[in-house]
Amino acid sequence: MTKGLRKGLTSYGDAGFSLFLRKAFIKAMGYSDDALDRPIVGISNTYSDFNPCHGNVPQLIEAVKRGAMLAGAMPMVFPTISIHESFAYPTSMFLRNLMAMDTEEMIRALPVDSVVLIGGCDKTTPAQVMGAISADRPAIVLPVGPMLVGHFRGEVLGACTDCRRLWGEFRGGRLSEAEIDVANERLVPSIGTCGVMGTASTIACMMEALGLALPGSATIPATHADRVRIAEATGRRAAEMAKGDGPAPSEILTPASLHNAIVMLQAIGGSTNGVVHLSAIAGRTRHPLALDTFDEIGRRTPVLVDLKPSGDHYMEHFHQAGGVPRLMQELKDLLALDAGHVMGGTLGDAIKTFEDVPGQDVIRPRNNPLKKEGGLAVLRGNLAPRGAVIKQAAASPALMQHEGRAVVFESVEDMTNRIDNPALDVKADDVLVLRNAGPVGAPGMPEAGYLPIPKKLAQAGVKDMVRMSDGRMSGTAFGTIVLHIAPEAAAGGPLALVRNGDRIRLDVAARRIDMLVEDAELTRRKQAWKAPPVPEATQRGYAWLYREHVQQADEGCDFDFLVAVRQ
Numbered sequence: 324m325t326k327g328l329r330k331g332l333t334s335y336g337d338a339g340f341s342l343f344l345r346k347a348f349i350k351a352m353g354y355s356d357d358a359l360d361r362p363i364v365g366i367s368n369t370y371s372d373f374n375p376c377h378g379n380v381p382q383l384i385e386a387v388k389r390g391a392m393l394a395g396a397m398p399m400v401f402p403t404i405s406i407h408e409s410f411a412y413p414t415s416m417f418l419r420n421l422m423a424m425d426t427e428e429m430i431r432a433l434p435v436d437s438v439v440l441i442g443g444c445d446k447t448t449p450a451q452v453m454g455a456i457s458a459d460r461p462a463i464v465l466p467v468g469p470m471l472v473g474h475f476r477g478e479v480l481g482a483c484t485d486c487r488r489l490w491g492e493f494r495g496g497r498l499s500e501a502e503i504d505v506a507n508e509r510l511v512p513s514i515g516t517c518g519v520m521g522t523a524s525t526i527a528c529m530m531e532a533l534g535l536a537l538p539g540s541a542t543i544p545a546t547h548a549d550r551v552r553i554a555e556a557t558g559r560r561a562a563e564m565a566k567g568d569g570p571a572p573s574e575i576l577t578p579a580s581l582h583n584a585i586v587m588l589q590a591i592g593g594s595t596n597g598v599v600h601l602s603a604i605a606g607r608t609r610h611p612l613a614l615d616t617f618d619e620i621g622r623r624t625p626v627l628v629d630l631k632p633s634g635d636h637y638m639e640h641f642h643q644a645g646g647v648p649r650l651m652q653e654l655k656d657l658l659a660l661d662a663g664h665v666m667g668g669t670l671g672d673a674i675k676t677f678e679d680v681p682g683q684d685v686i687r688p689r690n691n692p693l694k695k696e697g698g699l700a701v702l703r704g705n706l707a708p709r710g711a712v713i714k715q716a717a718a719s720p721a722l723m724q725h726e727g728r729a730v731v732f733e734s735v736e737d738m739t740n741r742i743d744n745p746a747l748d749v750k751a752d753d754v755l756v757l758r759n760a761g762p763v764g765a766p767g768m769p770e771a772g773y774l775p776i777p778k779k780l781a782q783a784g785v786k787d788m789v790r791m792s793d794g795r796m797s798g799t800a801f802g803t804i805v806l807h808i809a810p811e812a813a814a815g816g817p818l819a820l821v822r823n824g825d826r827i828r829l830d831v832a833a834r835r836i837d838m839l840v841e842d843a844e845l846t847r848r849k850q851a852w853k854a855p856p857v858p859e860a861t862q863r864g865y866a867w868l869y870r871e872h873v874q875q876a877d878e879g880c881d882f883d884f885l886v887a888v889r890q
């Protein structure tokens with residue numbers, strides 16, 4: 324098979340000339356013929372001054388290069404776009420598919436024999452993996468690693484669960500302006516991804532379960548020497564994959580590996596975003612996932628990892644307790660250990676080595692789970708015919724069965740403008756409803772599903788209410804919050820028909836979310852419903868492409884033209 328520089332020659336109608344020209348140009352960088360004759364390990368660079376989560380990427384690239392060269396390959400770095408949660412307007416999710424397209428086409432265009440996908444901040448790794456699956460070149464994931472914990476008034480802090488909790492305290496008048504300013508300096512004390520079981524950590528753990536990343540790579544803190552060492556090891560493995568042809572993502576990603584990723588998602592009390600991203604990843608393979616599969620696996624998978632926002636600890640503690648390989652020892656009977664792995668053998672082979680840390684209390688034994696059932700449940704009902712998701716592990720037990728009056732917000736903007744209005748007619752047992760926050764409606768399905776508790780209720784001490792929307796929420800958030808309602812309101816889903824004062828019933832045990840409104844009345848409302856006007860900003864360019872082609876949440880919000888072609 325053609326390797327290295329001879330791969331994928333630019334079309335000039337003369338292959339010899341194409342190689343001659345390519346070599347002439349690359350020699351301008353000072354490479355020798357020996358270097359240029361080696362198989363090439365591509366390294367995708369997502370460093371950006373706007374992406375502090377990826378602050379260690381330059382150091383990791385150096386270590387990957389060292390590993391690749393020690394194993395006899397030629398490492399070459401190429402850039403892709405970089406997305407940070409707080410620096411993406413209107414929302415990072417809007418850009419995930421763009422990054423997936425960028426990554427796919429760069430892998431396809433460049434003469435790389437294998438590729439190392441370095442990333443971590445929420446949407447990055449899903450986007451990179453989606454692209455790599457479609458390009459189907461041998462690929463290995465290297466997470467950047469979680470940040471360290473912070474300290475404030477004797478408390479341990481982790482972004483972003485504690486960002487939200489402390490902001491809630493400030494809104495409720497229990498923290499002063501001076502105190503919240505100090506907290507702002509302490510919440511993110513180092514580079515790296517969020518230090519709780521948010522989306523970034525969830526996806527990193529799922530990458531180990533999918534067999535796409537080296538064992539242990541999900542949890543090593545971004546600033547530790549071990550993070551650099553695992554980067555070197557990843558470079559070495561990528562070189563072996565470049566020299567030996569694989570495995571490619573299509574050889575690793577099977578129903579068995581997708582099953583393992585769901586077991587992991589449920590056992591860690593992972594982010595609801597894990598459902599959307601894994602659905603999109605599966606959509607790029609020949610093995611699409613049904614939303615109900617998440618629920619079925621969740622019913623027999625306990626939450627074993629005691630991490631915020633579902634529990635008490637932080638990612639660096641999970642790492643010190645043995646990380647994902649140790650967790651997998653507890654989950655062995657639930658996992659498909661014969662699933663493929665980027666190391667070349669099976670998942671079972673990859674997790675044979677693990678550390679058993681005496682006295683640790685972060686990874687619970689099977690006979691003492693944090694929760695008996697998995698962290699996420701899938702709901703259906705007349706409000707969500709194609710499904711909705713709730714993170715039951717981070718919800719209030721008292722609200723898991725609840726009936727209340729709907730208080731409806733038409734859009735994220737409407738919610739922002741009215742939620743704190745003292746005149747808002749809202750009580751603690753009401754259900755806050757946000758619509759037009761879905762993939763098409765917002766657009767981009769922002770993390771607005773974590774509706775704040777109205778200020779007057781927050782000041783009266785209310786900490787949680789039932790909230791529901793067609794949007795998402797950060798994996799670091801908590802509360803009794805129904806998300807990803809499909810179909811979304813802007814696509815004509817029943818969420819568009821709810822009116823202020825309607826009774827809404829949530830029953831997580833029965834997996835139901837319903838509005839208690841007669842069918843005949845819903846039919847009348849449906850006939851009178853008009854789709855919201857198309858915003859001017861989405862009438863051209865990428866925003867137009869997004870609005871026209873994005874799929875609903877239950878399918879992973881990928882573009883319809885990017886999913887795998889299945890005969």
Ligand code: FES
Nearest residue numbers: 376444516517523
């Ligand atoms: Fe980057 Fe949380 S903001 S992982």
